Amino acid sequence: MNHISIICLGVRDMARSLAFYRDGLGFRTDCSEDTPRVVFFNTPGTKFELYPLDLLAQDISETAPPMPGGGFSGITLAHNVPRREQVDEVINLVRKAGGRVVKEPQAVFWGGYHAYFADPDGYFWEVAWGPNFAYDENGLLTKI
DSSP states (O other), rough: OOOOEEEEEEEEEEEHIIIIIISSSSSSSSSOOOOSEEEEEOOSSSSSEEEEHHHHHHHOSSSSOOOOOOOOSSSEEEEESSSTTHHHHHHHHHHHHEEEEEEEEEEEESSSSSOOOOOOEOEEEEEEOTTTTTEEEOOEEEEE
């Protein structure tokens, strides 16, 4: 588990954030919409993602979504895996290492399989497999 696949920022205003990163700073993306549900930027190695803050909090926990100021910073780190069963393997490793599983492995609306855990300092990580994810010869995520 020695790499970060995606850095996701929970944003309060998708249009404003997309305009800042895509239009203002020149981050490259295939997204041409101004208010997409989610956007991924084509950065080398680690991918960069924007996702609505409230939806990101609900994705971690539908019953008790964490919110900024309440222990959730609005940022998650992601570790993507090439095989579905690796999500379970990583979560088992997290349990053994003393991490807190906050969302058990499960299928998600976009066709993948994922889980969330918190590290000892409370930083949230998503572990995810996707049917369209592709990796290069170095194990770096090249397609989402």
